[in-house]
Amino acid sequence: MDAKEIESKARALGKASAQKEPAPVIVGLLKELQTGIQATEDLLRRTKIGVVVNKFKTHQAPEVAQLASAIVSKWRQEVNKQKQRAASVASRGSNSPRPPQNGTGPSTPASVTPSDKASSLSVPPDKRTWKADGVDIAVTSSKTRDSCTGLIYDGLCLGSTEPPKVVLAKASAVEKAAHSLLGPETKPQYKEKMRSLFQNLKNKSNPTLRVRVLSGEVGPDQFVRMTSDELRSDQRRAEDEAIKKKNMNDAMVAQGEKSISTSLQCGKCGQRKVTYTEAQTRSADEPMTLFCTCVVCGKSWRQ
Structure with missing residues (x-):
């Protein structure tokens, strides 16, 4: 698929969103992009298709949100691999060795972290946990805080195709924000909040919450301050509102007068x-x- 075709698909997606087309229509357009684009950084920049698809990660239909997330993650990984190959070629072409760090030997890139060994998924998205992904959740000096980081990771990674190190970074940021707001970790408020956030994240009827947190639409500080009503899905909120309205209408029905x-x-x-x-x-x-x-x-x- 060339740039002209991609731009045409982008306009079709924008039109489908504006006219509130049903989810199957949008899914069909996204699948064409998923299979038809060989992503490169230049192509994504010129067509801006990544920006268009990224907006659908917060779509109210779970199948649209998850597919858009998978496509963006796939393109990101493809571009990153191309950059790594280019950097490797440039490195082999250089005759000057890298200076040692602290005199102990060859330096290690600052970007390498314990979680880089789990940069690719080894289990299906719906089976992911921090243990299955093989990440190291020991990011603080507290076992309680690390356990809570793992808990948030398990909630965020469910059904997601984001790389483990991306999920771990977001989970760590959420835990840090909660600890700053409600800590220390010995307080019951901190533990209760972490359990509540996990329960809301793993709720299969509310997949957009995970997508919104992972994409950065909802930042860590905002996330840990959200009320139970704000954490609910739009569907659940509409159902509760319908029940409330029905109860109110029932209460307003005139009762037969007793003699x-x-x-x-x-x-x-x-x-x-x-x-x-x-x-x-x-x-x-x-x-x-x-x-x-x-x-x-x-x-x-x-x-």
Whole structure:
């Protein structure tokens, strides 16, 4: 697919989004891009297709959001591999050795971290955990904080194709923000917040939350301050609103007016202003039971 075709697909995606086309239409366009583009940095810059697809990572349809995330991650990995190959070729072509660090031998690139060994996925996205990805979550001097980092990692990586080191960096940033807001880690508020964030992240009915946090749309500081209502998915919020509206409508339905009997007397205040209802609580050949309420003092009884 050449640049002209890619730009045409980008316009089609923009039109589909503006006209609120159904998810299958958008998924079809995204799959054409997924299989038809051999990503290069120059091609992505010229067509700006990465920017267009990236916007669909927050789409309300889970299948659209996950596919867009997978495509962006794939293109990013392809471009990074091309850069690494170019750097390797340039390095081999250089005759001057790199100076040693601290006199101990060849220097190590600053970008290399313990999690780089897990730069590619070895398990399906829906089976990912920090253990399955093989990352090192020991980023602080506290076992409790490291465990919470692992917890957030497990919530963020579920269903995602983002590289492990990207997920780990985001999980670590979230834990750091929570610790700064609610720490130290011995406080119950800190532990409760981390468990709550994990539960919301792993909720399969709310996949856009994971995408929003990983993409940076929701920053770590904002994420740890979100209320339970803000953490809910749009679908869940709409369902709760519908239930609330139904309950309100039910409460506003006019109730049948009960008659007041003057033949029944309240045993507490002696007034003969009593409402009652009848129900057959005994055998059919016995009289019905009266459930009485005095409208003066509120005493209730049955007879």
